[in-house]
Amino acid sequence: MAGHGRLCYGGDWNPEQWPPEVWREDVALMRRAGVNLVTVGVFAWSRLEPAPGRYTLGWLDDVLDLLHAHGIRAALATPTASPPPWFSLAHPDALPVTAEGVRLHHGSRDTYCAAAPAYRAAARRIAGVLADRYAHHPALALWHVHNEYGTTCHCAHAEAAFRRWLADRHGDLDSLNAAWVTSFWSQHYADWAEISTPRATQYLANPGQLLDFRRFWSDTLLAAYAEQRDLLRAANPAVPVTTNHVLGDWVPVDQGRWASEVDLVAIDHYPSAVDGGAEEQTALAADLARGWARHGAHRRGAGDASWLLMESAPHQIHTAGRMHTREPGRMARHSLAHVARGSRGVMFFQWRASLGGAERFHSAVVPHAGPDSRVFREAVRLGEQLGRIGEADAGAVDAAVAIGWDAASGWALGHPGMPSARLDPYAELAAAHRALWRAGIACDVVLPGDPLDVHRLLVLPALYLASDATAAWVRAHVRAGGHLLVTWLTGVADEHARIRPGGYPGALRDLLGVRVTEFHPLAGDDRVPLTGGGTGRLWAETVQLTGAEPVAAYLGGVLDGSPAVTRHRVGAATTWYVSTRPDEDTYRRLLTEAARLAGVGPVCPGAPPGVEAVRRRAGDRSWLFLLNHTGRPQRVAAAGTDLLTGAPVDDAVTIPAGGVAVLRERSP
Ligand code: GLA
Numbered sequence: 001m002a003g004h005g006r007l008c009y010g011g012d013w014n015p016e017q018w019p020p021e022v023w024r025e026d027v028a029l030m031r032r033a034g035v036n037l038v039t040v041g042v043f044a045w046s047r048l049e050p051a052p053g054r055y056t057l058g059w060l061d062d063v064l065d066l067l068h069a070h071g072i073r074a075a076l077a078t079p080t081a082s083p084p085p086w087f088s089l090a091h092p093d094a095l096p097v098t099a100e101g102v103r104l105h106h107g108s109r110d111t112y113c114a115a116a117p118a119y120r121a122a123a124r125r126i127a128g129v130l131a132d133r134y135a136h137h138p139a140l141a142l143w144h145v146h147n148e149y150g151t152t153c154h155c156a157h158a159e160a161a162f163r164r165w166l167a168d169r170h171g172d173l174d175s176l177n178a179a180w181v182t183s184f185w186s187q188h189y190a191d192w193a194e195i196s197t198p199r200a201t202q203y204l205a206n207p208g209q210l211l212d213f214r215r216f217w218s219d220t221l222l223a224a225y226a227e228q229r230d231l232l233r234a235a236n237p238a239v240p241v242t243t244n245h246v247l248g249d250w251v252p253v254d255q256g257r258w259a260s261e262v263d264l265v266a267i268d269h270y271p272s273a274v275d276g277g278a279e280e281q282t283a284l285a286a287d288l289a290r291g292w293a294r295h296g297a298h299r300r301g302a303g304d305a306s307w308l309l310m311e312s313a314p315h316q317i318h319t320a321g322r323m324h325t326r327e328p329g330r331m332a333r334h335s336l337a338h339v340a341r342g343s344r345g346v347m348f349f350q351w352r353a354s355l356g357g358a359e360r361f362h363s364a365v366v367p368h369a370g371p372d373s374r375v376f377r378e379a380v381r382l383g384e385q386l387g388r389i390g391e392a393d394a395g396a397v398d399a400a401v402a403i404g405w406d407a408a409s410g411w412a413l414g415h416p417g418m419p420s421a422r423l424d425p426y427a428e429l430a431a432a433h434r435a436l437w438r439a440g441i442a443c444d445v446v447l448p449g450d451p452l453d454v455h456r457l458l459v460l461p462a463l464y465l466a467s468d469a470t471a472a473w474v475r476a477h478v479r480a481g482g483h484l485l486v487t488w489l490t491g492v493a494d495e496h497a498r499i500r501p502g503g504y505p506g507a508l509r510d511l512l513g514v515r516v517t518e519f520h521p522l523a524g525d526d527r528v529p530l531t532g533g534g535t536g537r538l539w540a541e542t543v544q545l546t547g548a549e550p551v552a553a554y555l556g557g558v559l560d561g562s563p564a565v566t567r568h569r570v571g572a573a574t575t576w577y578v579s580t581r582p583d584e585d586t587y588r589r590l591l592t593e594a595a596r597l598a599g600v601g602p603v604c605p606g607a608p609p610g611v612e613a614v615r616r617r618a619g620d621r622s623w624l625f626l627l628n629h630t631g632r633p634q635r636v637a638a639a640g641t642d643l644l645t646g647a648p649v650d651d652a653v654t655i656p657a658g659g660v661a662v663l664r665e666r667s668p
Contacts, residue, residue, distance in 0.1 A: 005390040006036065008308060008345025009383055010072070011365060013038040015063045016047040017354055023063060026352060027070045029371055034383025037073050038351065039310070040064075042147050043109065045079035045126060051086060055129055064139045073141035075310075076134055078228055080123040081147035082109040091118035096153040100200045103155075108358070113153035114217075114224045115161040127228040135235035143232045143239055144310070148246040148268060149221040149253050154197045158220075163192045165216040179496040180208030204417045207497045214411045218254040226261055242266045244310040245292075247285055249414060249426050254407040255288075256447045259296025265289055268311035268349065269338070274324045278317055279612065279629050282334050284433045286341035290397060291405070291445030293342075298450055305396075309338040311349035315375040316363040323361070328374065329658040332382045333627055336660045339389070340614040340625035342397050346386060348379075389643045389662045392623035395616025399442035400600045402455040404474075405429055406448055409465040412497040413489065420521035422538060425462055428487065428581070432461035435587035440602030440613060441595050449473050456598040457483040459591070460490045466507035467495035478511055481572040483598035485591065486512060488539050488579050504541070505577075512577045513547030513568035520559065528580065529555040530564050534589075536580025540564070543579050551576070565590065574598070606637045611655065615665075624663040628655040640665040 010030070015023050030038065040063060041048070049055055067074055088095055088106040094116035097103050104111050112119045127145070134140055152158075170176040173189055182188045187206060189195055198205045198213050229241045240263035245255045247267060259265050269285040271278035289307040297305040315331055317324040326334075335346040353364035365379045410425035429445075436443045436459075444455065448470040452458060458477050463486075466474075471491065478484050491507035493499055500506025503515035520540040522528060527535040530552045540559055548568035553561055566577045574597050582590060595601065603624075604613035610630035616623045623643075628634045635654045640663040642649055655661045 005393060007339060007386045007390050007393055008037040008347065009033075009386050010035040010037040010351070011039065011348030012042060012311065012350040013040055013352070014043070014350060014354065015040065016044045016059070017357075018352070020062070022352070023066060026366070027066055027072065029366060029376070030072055030351075031070055033365070033376070033380045034387055035072060037075055037141060037345065037347070038067065039075040039077055039144050039347065040067075041079055041130075042077040042144070043079060043082045044077075045082055046084035048079060048129075049084065049126055052090060057129070057133060060134075064134065064137050068137070068139035072139070074137075074139045075142040075144040076130065076140055077144040078123070078127040078130060078146060078232075080126065080145075080228070083112050083119065083122065087112075087119075087122055091116070091122075093155070093157065094119040095155075096151060097155040097158075099154050099198065101154070110151045112151070113155050113157055114149075114151070115153060115157040115220050116155070117157065120224060120227070123224065124227055124231065128231050131232050131235035135232070135239065140239055142264070143229075143241040144266075145225055145228045145232070145241060145243040148244055149225060150246055150251045152217050152252050154199050159197050161220060162197050162213065162216050163195055165219065166195060166212060167192060169212070179498070180206050180212075181498060182206070207412065207415045207417065210415055211408065211412050211497050214252055215254070215408060217252045218257070218407075221253055222258055222261060225258070229261070240264055242308075244268050247288070249410065249424075256292045256295050256407060259292040260299035262296065264344070265293040265296060265307040266310035267307065269309060270311075270313055270318055271334070272317070272319050274317055274319055276629065278334065279337065279627075280430070280434050280437055282337045283341065283437050283612065284430055286338045286343060287433065287443060287445045288405075290342040291447070294444065295447045295450050306344050307342060308345055308347065309335070309343040310347050312338075312347070314348045314363045314365050314379065315367070318362070323363070327658065328378065331375070331378055332385060333629070333658060333660055335382055336385065336389075336625065336662070337612065337627055339386070339392070340397075340612075340616070340627065342616070344393060346382070385644055385660075389623075391664065392616055392625075392643070392662060394618040395621065395623050396618065397442065397444070398603070398615045398617050398622075399444045400455055400598075401436060401441055401443040401457045401459065401595055402446040402450075402452055403429065403432055403436075403443050404448060404458055404460045404463055405445050406463060406465065406470075408495075409463050412493060413462060413464040415497070419519050420539065422521070423462075423489070425464070428462035431581060431587060432459050432487070432591070435584065435591045436595075437612070438584070438588045439592045439595070440604060440607055441591070441600060442603050442614060452477045452482060455482065456600050457485065457595050459594075460484070460486045462487055463490045465493050465495055465497060466491040468507075471507035474508060475511060478570050478573045478575060483574050483594060484511065485576040485578065485594045488541060488581070503544075509546070511568075511570060512566070512575050513545065514563075514566055514577050515544045515546050516541045516579065517544060518542040527583070528557065528559070530580075530582070530586065531555060532586075534586030535583045536564060537583070538581045539579070541579035543577065548575075548577065604636060604638070608634050608636070610634070611636060620667050622665045624665050626653065626655050626661045626663070628657065628659050631657050633657055636661075638663055638665070
């Protein structure tokens with residue numbers, strides 16, 4: 001894989017869709033582009049096992065040998081994300097059932113139930129066959145288990161497994177009834193057999209049940225992953241094992257909690273915004289992945305917090321409903337933005353555009369037009385650039401602000417029955433991240449309980465669930481002098497999504513010196529003016545001061561004159577409470593001020609707007625990534641050597657429009 005100053009470069013290669021002459025052309029083109037790692041076999045189950053127990057592996061032998069002969073390594077996938085049609089026909093009970101009770105049929109991909117014993121056995125079998133045959137193949141760099149775990153199921157297997165999981169988590173029915181507050185709406189369970197997965201029901205479902213189902217399903221998918229991992233590892237412990245995560249609020253996977261179970265966190269990232277939002281989404285995805293990797297390393301007690309961009313789209317942004325062409329240079333800039341934030345390389349989906357199949361128009365490194373194309377030329381250039389900046393792979397991203405985030409909290413906040421149907425936990429995470437990104441301040445994303453030794457400011461954007469342990473973690477940070485900024489709806493509920501009484505934010509009132517007694521969700525595009533010139537949207541609250549001082553107040557309406565943003569001194573720390581969603585400028589100014597008081601400034605104080613700066617450090621060496629997202633050349637004060645051009649930089653570097661500079665900085 002990566003290492004020794006060499007970044008990974010490549011993508012999903014699907015030789016099963018092509019004749020061998022194309023394979024040979026492909027590897028020659030890969031060499032030309034500097035590709036050193038390709039993912040193979042992701043959806044090849046029906047080619048590898050065309051009938052139950054009949055294996056046709058000769059073509060994969062040839063593919064791996066061909067790669068090896070050309071010095072390209074393989075992330076060899078287990079094909080378990082798409083069982084062949086024979087499997088569904090032989091095991092109809094392993095086909096997934098929707099919440100409405102509809103059993104799905106094969107014809108797409110991902111059509112299986114991860115709790116079905118027949119599916120799990122078939123998946124282990126094909127993974128075992130690959131392990132036996134290829135665990136010591138010289139081309140093998142990495143096992144890529146499955147693809148984007150994410151489907152759910154409500155079949156009888158899932159239901160039985162859910163009951164077992166619940167019994168394990170809650171111990172007895174009294175505890176479960178208390179956790180789910182089943183006294184409401186006559187939902188008391190007197191027997192485990194009465195409990196089902198949260199199927200389609202008459203009206204709002206029980207929030208505790210919904211939350212536990214998400215957790216259960218994440219654990220179920222993790223168990224399916226782990227059993228493949230264990231047998232791959234047993235075949236050759238030297239080969240790392242991972243799986244690639246897709247991001248999105250629909251994904252029933254708690255990626256942070258999986259991170260200690262993979263040897264390398266891998267994400268697929270497809271921004272959905274066409275304008276500048278794509279750059280912000282890229283930065284957030286990368287910071288999340290790094291945060292998961294850091295969390296995993298902490299949980300394992302081992303230092304390696306590696307992550308890899310396993311998939312991205314080469315020349316288009318695939319928005320819902322239409323494909324948007326990435327402007328020249330943007331593919332490289334997005335790719336290098338991931339490397340800036342710690343990715344061990346850049347991988348695409350897919351290498352060569354398919355001629356048929358559902359994703360025949362998905363962008364590819366080798367498009368339908370062939371290698372005589374802009375996208376391939378840009379890919380060759382990106383390969384050269386990655387070859388020049390490999391030494392930066394040694395550096396860890398430098399950040400002194402942390403955003404606290406937890407998948408389960410996001411799931412709970414997204415439940416029906418909240419005071420506003422417009423609450424979007426991921427939008428709250430993104431808004432806080434965007435405000436820091438626009439302020440040029442680097443941040444890590446952390447999970448509750450993670451070490452905060454390098455972080456001087458902790459930001460909690462709508463971290464709705466706070467267990468006692470989470471509250472203690474925040475308290476310890478503040479007691480140690482760490483600053484804190486908390487937004488609305490944080491700490492309101494416990495780990496079972498039960499409200500903490502006595503005023504919001506229940507778990508953190510004392511730390512913030514406030515007590516919130518009422519919510520006032522805003523309608524549509526309503527804005528509430530704030531003193532100081534900003535506005536709030538989505539949400540407002542009645543905030544009583546119990547020690548804090550007001551920083552900004554609401555103007556007009558029922559809240560006229562009452563505090564909107566507050567600040568409180570706790571020992572050496574300052575804690576902030578923000579009871580609305582500030583507009584972008586106000587949010588940026590607030591976080592800049594909170595960071596300043598905590599002694600944290602921008603990565604590159606003089607960088608012009610639209611230039612993103614990220615620093616990576618290893619001991620006294622450092623590398624500064626400067627990404628110019630504007631359409632004009634930009635000049636930034638810096639000193640060192642631009643690794644991309646080889647030019648020395650004495651006091652300032654000019655970054656071309658839409659371009660990137662990667663500086664090996666001069667040691668102090
Ligand atoms: C995901 C999948 C790929 C492909 C791409 C398309 O990331 O892993 O198989 O479907 O999306 O964007």
